[in-house]
Amino acid sequence: MGETFGRVAADDDAALDAVLTAAIGGDETAFADLWRALQPAVLRYLQVVVGAAAEDVASETWLQAARDLSTFTGGWTAFRVWLFRIARHRGMDELRRAGRRRETPSDLLPGGVPVPDVAADVLEKSGTDWALGLIATLPPDQAEAVMLRVVAGLGVAQVAQVLGKRPGAVRVASMRGLRRLGRHPEVRARATPDGARPDEV
């Protein structure tokens, strides 16, 4: 996602490690770099998990991260796992508050619970919103696995840490999610030569 975030290249793990260290030490500029590097991914992940409450939950996530950052030790990858786990916990809290009556995403029905706030208007928005809306129609465990792999850029082991599952379960969930997405008519139509979205064809 993106080439650079502020002063730091998105794929420069060494530089991001240094930024993380500075942020842990209290450097506001470094914290801003962290925020720019990960906020879009956190926001998109939460759009799939909690829908329209994503911005509020993202704010809660960063608030907790800012509060507890001084006690964090680890590298860039560990920090991303830590941050997305916070985001997931806050997302679960939001779902409980919203009365959706589920403790974990795997408790959902096989067909999954769509997030109407996103799915209803994605087609009128950007391609990113359209894609997020499609992923939000997946069963939550599949949707989360796909999002954490694709958006957060985490490996199977790190996604397993975030979700509290075994790596094999993550691999199966992401595979099933991709297959389901691949069968979706809108995605199949996306493969047309001009690359137009289905509603544009």
Place this chain on the structure above:
Amino acid sequence: MGWWTALKSTMGTRRADRIARVDADQLLAGHPAGPSHAGLAAMLAEVSAPPRPEELAGEADAVAAFRRLRSAAPSTVDVSTVDVTLGGGRHRMAWPPWRGATLRLAIVVLLLAAAGTASITMAYRPARVQPSPTPVASSSVPAPSPSHPSSGVRRTPPPSGPATPTTAPSPAALVTGTTGISDLALATQLCQVWTAATDKAARDLAATQLGPLIDRLGGPNGLPAFCRKLVSSDGTAATTAAAPTTTTAAATTATTATTATKAKVAKAATASTKSNNAKRGG
């Protein structure tokens, strides 16, 4: 055979659309996975597209929150809500302030107990085993005055000249036997703490360290007179001046260490006094 051809065509199409594990890994990692998955790859590319301006709108608020939280004292963080281990990162648990104070007090007590035990153990070691690098000038330490055995308030003026050796055991002999001056200095410092303490708790704490010596003195009533002989009226150790030059460094080290101990005990006494006052006030 039209139906067979149609079935084969359908099966072949489904097989071609089926995502292999390798393809899935490629797609999830953002790499191209062949023309048969072009639609899926395009969709995933949209998901991981560069951030839009509206997605970065809250940076100022986030940084302000960070600044606000960092400017607050670390002890104000609600540690009860902190996840100890999150993901691959090790997350240190901050201790609440009261645990830090308790730990410091426990360390002080343990250090005092260790120092007292070591001192008394050395004092009771047999003379033939314990090397005596420097004989203690017991003549410089006045003998306990039998006329005031239990006067804990009255201060005896410092001796104006060399004391006359008596048949009664001197404090130095009681403490050190044939040990080095450092044990005597430690006992002297504990006596200083005991004498200077204005709070019962602090006095009891110092007396605890002198427990075996109190037993040897025949009970706690002997401690005031003993300490008076070790400690001059102005609070300085009467025996320090008599320390031989060969052990000056050891005595200085012991004095420095026990001065810190004295300060900690005095601090504990102050805290105890405040606590007692608070209890009385409450």
